[in-house]
Amino acid sequence: MKALLQRVSQARVEVAGQVVGAIEQGLLVLVGVEPQDNRASADKLLQKLLNYRVFSDAAGKMNLSLRDVGGGLLLVSQFTLVADTNSGLRPSFSSAAPPELGAQLFDYLLSQAQLAHPVVACGEFGADMQVHLVNDGPVTFLLQS
Template sequence: MRALIQRVSEAEVQVDGAAVGSIGPGLLVLVCAMQGDDEARAEALAGRIARLRIFRDAGGKMNLSLRDTGGAALVVSQFTLAADTSRGNRPGFSSAAPPEQGKALYEHFAQSLHALGIEVATGEFAADMKVRLVNDGPVTIWLDQ
C-alpha cells in the first residue's frame, strides 16, 4: 500500500458540497491500494502511520506520534498515488489494485487505524471529493508498505 501523509491543523473532505469527514489536529492520509496488496499490508501501514514520530514534543523536536498526541486521521482514498509517469505525458494507473479490492483494503486500513486507538474520519471511496487542509509545518511524507 502507498500513502502520502500530511501533518495538519485541520482537514475536511466534501462530496457534492457536503462535508463527509473532518478532523482537527492530526494527519491527512491519502492512501492507495496497489496490485498484490492484502490486509496484512494495510494493517502494517496503519501501524507505521500511528507510530510515526512527526509531531513536536515540548522541546519542539519531531518526537511524538499520532498515538502520543491523541490526534485524528482523515483517511482519503486516492488511486492516483499509483501513477506511473515514466513514459509519455499521460500517467498510467495499472499498478493500482482493482476497484473492489481497493475499496476493501481502504476500509480495512481505516478500521486498522481505528483499532490502534486513532480517531478516524474518512472520505467516500471513488467519489469526486474536495479536500481542504491546513498543512502544519509543512510536513508531508510518502510511505510505501
C-alpha cells in the same frame, strides 16, 4: 500500499458539498492501493501511521506520534497516488489495484484504524472529493508498506 501523510492543524473532505469527514490537529493520509497489497500491507501501514513521529515535542523536535498527541486520522482513498508516471505526459493507472480490491483494503484499513485509534474520519471511496487542509509545517511524507 502507498500513503501520502500530511501533518495538519485541520482537514476535511467534502462530497457534493457535504462534509463527510473532518479532523482538527492530526494526519491527513491519502492512500493508494496496488495489486499486490493485502491485509498485512494495510496492517503494516496502519502501525506506521499511528506511530510515525512527525509531531514536535517540547524541544521542537519531531519525536511524537499521532498516538502521543491524540490527534485525528483522516483517511482518503486516492488511486492516482500509485500511478505510473515514468514515461510520456499522461499517467498510467495500470499499477493501481482494481477498484474492488482497492475498496476492500481501504475499508479494512479504515476499520482497523477505528479499532486502534479514538479519532478516525474518512473520505468516500471512489467519490469525487474536495479535500481541504491546513498543512502544519508543511510536513509531508510518502510511506510505503
